[in-house]
Amino acid sequence: MTATTLSWPAIVRLGLVQTALGSIVVLTTSTINRVMVVELALPAMLPGILVSWHYALQVLRPRWGHGSDLGQRRTPWIIGGMVVLALGGFGAAASVAMMTYNLTAGLVLAVIAFTLIGIGVGAAGTSLLVLLAAMTDEKRRPAAATIVWIMMIAGFILTAALAGHFLDPFSPARLIAVAANVCSAAVILTLAAVWNVERVEVINAPTVHGKVEISFAAAFQQVWQDKLARRFAIFVFVSMLAYSAQDLILEPFAGLVFGYTPGQSTALSGVQNSGVLLGMLLVGCAATTWGGNKSETLRMWTVGGCAASAVALTSLVAAALVGIGWPLKISVFMLGFTNGMFAVAAIGSMFSFALGDTQGREGIRMGLFGASQAIAFGIGGFAGTALVDVTRFITGAPVTAFAVVFATEAFMFLAAALLALRLAAPLRGTELANPLALAVG
Secondary structure (H helix, E strand, C coil), X not given: CCCCCCCHXXXXXXXXXXXXXXXXXXXXXXHHHHHHHHHCCCCCHHHHXXXXXXXXXXXXXXXXXXXXXXXXXXXXXXXXXXXXXXXXXXXXXXXXXXXXXXXXXXXXXXXXXXXXXXXXXXHHHHHHHHHHHHHCCHHHHHHHHHHHHHHHHHHHHHHHHHHHHHCCCCCHHHHHHHHHHHHHHHHHHHHHHHCCHHHHHHHHCCCCCCCCCCCHHHHHHHHHCCHHHHHHHHHHHHHHHHHHCCCCCHHHHHHHHHCCCHHHHHHHHHHHHHHHHHHHHHHHHHHHHCCCCHHHHHHHHHHHHHHHHHHXXXXXXXXXXXXXXXXXXXXXXXXXXXXXXXXXXXXXXXXXXXXXXXXXXXXXXXXXXXXXXHHHXXXXXXXXHHHHHHHHHHHCCHHHHHHHHHHHHHHHHHHHHXXXXXXXXXCCHHHCCCCCCXXXX
């Protein structure tokens, strides 16, 4: 191991940035979303548009990655992005409070706040992943991917629980106070997490030969012409589209087809998330412990995870057709478990594909992959609900509508598995004897 390799405690430290990021995001996309719809009685479309706008801004991720490439320093972008995200999170809470007095002014502030949220998530998240990719030993990448994503989910869970506790009884002033505490804590946690981590890498990093500071457009074109980067970006888009299309329809499906109450359908989401965590842990531990060629190991886990997700979705097709009597919880747990398997393997592979076979464009590559993921998420949730509505309108049968969506997702996961099989791991010029191959898809 070199001096620039992250230790396990250092990986966990950087995972705290994901925890901080997740805490602000869940506050804005969950808590503030609910307050707008329930307490303020605003149309559900309003927070939906704001969250979609935050996803749309993720197309700027390659631009933020290019900025960090030019300076070959990721820490300032992580800190700067988190500060912008925190301002956006606090602004979102303030906008809700303002809406109680002046709806127009509150909406204007909300648009500004969610713009900051989109920019902050993209800048901090992209540079954090590049830093992890560059400084994590190949053998540790599967576990590192698992650690940082579980810590982000921990941020979701912890913030949702604490915010829910301190917001009762609800008032705009309480919401602002909770947001101020969450956002300031996230910035402080980020500062502590990244302190001096990158310093060792900068001092000991080899000279980047042939690095030319060209325009973003030229650099992006250079990356897009890289066949491996382009194929991996397409894989990320297809797989994440399949991954996210059921997000907004699973609970309505349980209610309409199986007669679940709101409480029961919410608990069903907990079953799914438990499966996701277990799937992530399985792949993170197995891929780190077993197999000499980590690239090939992760690629096989990715292919297997995609194929298994298709099987799980096929079981939901059967659930829609059979109805009450089908073991729905088992199918939903299996979907979460297989999704977790695929997600961690894909993220681990993303680290090596971001590094590519040449130095100097890591940020743009990671930004490209992140943008593909965010766009797929933004489209997936809407596309799933739209397909249900259209199919239900044509057939008049909600059972058929849900079955069609689940079958479409299964098909997309199979397509993603085939794309993953075609991915060959990149080789960095200085590491041909010991390839960093992390082919996945």
